[in-house]
Amino acid sequence: MSKSTKITEVRATALSVPASFDYCGRRNEHELGICIVEITTEAGHVGVGMTAITEESVVACAINEIAAPALVGQDALNIERIWDKLYWLMTPRGQSGYAMHAIAAVDLALWDIKGQALGLPVWRLLGGARPKVQTYATIGFDFFDREQLAEVATAWKARGFSKFKMVVGHNGLKRRDEPRPLMDVMREDIKRVAILREAAGEDAELFVDANCNLDLYHATWLARRIEAFDISFFEEPLVANDVHGLRELRGKTRIPLAGGQNEGQIQKFRDFLLHGSLDVLQPNVAITGGITLCRKIAAMAEGFGVNIDNGGAWPFHNMHLHAGLRNGGMIEYHIFSVECLSKIFNDLPVPHAGWLELPNTPGLGFTLNREALNEFAVRPS
Ligand SMILES: [Mg+2]
Structure with a gap:
């Protein structure tokens, strides 16, 4: 040794x-x-x-x-x-x-x-596929009201971002007995998606994320009503990332489906691929067994011709995976988590026009x- x-x-x-x-x-x-x-x-x-x-x-x-x-x-x-x-x-x-x-x-x-x-920096140890990665900004949190949602989208668009994600179906099934009718939450979601589209502009790419809070009926109901706003993927629409339910939902909506950020075992990703459950796999290096497991999941996805993107935030760790591998995708610039990370790490890279440049310092590149x-x-x- x-x-x-x-x-x-x-x-x-x-x-x-x-x-x-x-x-x-x-x-x-x-x-x-x-x-x-x-x-x-x-x-x-x-x-x-x-x-x-x-x-x-x-x-x-x-x-x-x-x-x-x-x-x-x-x-x-x-x-x-x-x-x-x-x-x-x-x-x-x-x-x-x-x-x-x-x-x-x-x-x-x-x-x-x-x-x-x-x-060497980690992204080069993994293969050094590209020196910078494209981001999407997650800005649409439940704690912003409609007016704030429009303002935050306008502000981040001015910073050069052109891809935005927002939460839908927030705590949907979890809080249905309060009572907090799920249909009311989703009717409000439709209005908020329209506000985000208006603020971001017609050329922006939009994504929505239900954080595993909906069942198949409600996810289908919502997906069909927001299709008109040209949504590029619907992330974690269903409870527990149900492999069969996702496959069924894929057949009912034109919106591509994404997920996997909170999964921990490689076999679940194999099942997503074998059953055609998702359009985008989102293994997260801070959750899904680290870089060691995520790169194997990325290799499986490549074999199936399925894309990978970062979901579940932690962009400065996940950027190494997506810059390192040939089939790496977009990084989630989740403004809440970035605000927290910037308080506990030094030397974090700052995106320019929506792109993050990878560090050349050895290791992860920040302290x-x-x-x-x-x-x-x-x-x-
Ligand atoms: Mg997510």
Whole structure:
């Protein structure tokens, strides 16, 4: 074993990071949970990985209590070996969920170390397909009212973005018993899609995302009514990314379907492909088993002639996958997550006219702001 890349320490920290947005003279304030993992080697490399869209304290605990003891003493460059070890340790019966989030965060830190140790940025280790990647801006959150939605679209269009995504069916089935009738939510969605189209202009590309909140009937109802606004994909329309339901929905709407950002096992992506469930696969390196698993999913997609794009945010980690691989696609510039990431990382690239240029510095190309890590750390109560 190369002594210099021997893992000496693994530490995960749960964070709650605030973000605020000012539009139409009104301020919207929110917080986002993120789990950061730092892996140190004997030579002093520090790889930093992350995961999110889950319970960050639970994942940090899983990494510190279960993964860390198995990682210390391993060679950080043997990523496939470590991934296999963590698979059998944490998801031995193909479970997804918290454990796969933990594996993804660890995997990103290991790729960061690999780049630092070999003196290359991660996107070039993966194949160096392109030095910059195109983004789409996710701006249409439920916490913006109609007026703010139009203003945020206009503002980001002025920054050179021409592709925009908005949420639809927000918490649809989850809150139906409040009562909060789903049809009311979707009638409002139709009006908001029209507002976004008007503000973004007829040449803009629009995407919608239901975050797995609808059933087949309601997703079909909504898809058919927003087709007129020329939607380029409908992301995660159905509960649990149901493989068969998605295939059926694909036959009922002209809007292409996308999904997979929160899936953890490669077999689900195989099933999406075999059943013709999706037009776009969206494995996310911060959730779907890290770069190690996502590049295998990308290879499967290439074999089926299905595109891949980033969904589920975390653009600065996912840009390496999409710049590295021949069939890489668009990156989600999710303005909420970017606002949070910019508080905890230094040297993040800034998009120009909607394009992100990849760094040439070794590893992931950005560093942790340790003061911020301390400031936003969630302390056990
Ligand atoms: Mg999404």
